[in-house]
Amino acid sequence: MQRFGEKLRTLRKQRKMTLKELASKLGYNSYTYINAIELGQKQPSLELVARIAEMFEVSFDQLLNDDLEVD
Numbered sequence: 558m559q560r561f562g563e564k565l566r567t568l569r570k571q572r573k574m575t576l577k578e579l580a581s582k583l584g585y586n587s588y589t590y591i592n593a594i595e596l597g598q599k600q601p602s603l604e605l606v607a608r609i610a611e612m613f614e615v616s617f618d619q620l621l622n623d624d625l626e627v628d
Contacts, residue, residue: 560623562595568613
């Protein structure tokens with residue numbers, strides 16, 4: 558899950574979303590936690606990964622497997 562944060566940032570930017578918008582859609586009042594995930598400082602729960610995969614319409618494997626890219 559080393560590259561998860563990079564993939565999350567890529568998906569967010571592709572959809573022209575701000576950290577605040579993404580955090581809000583995921584049910585967080587602050588974007589600090591999402592920012593920490595993008596920077597690799599925090600690891601998301603599997604439940605959060607599943608919600609992100611559904612939101613961005615990518616597979617769970619694409620997010621968690623470092624060998625698979627997100628487009």
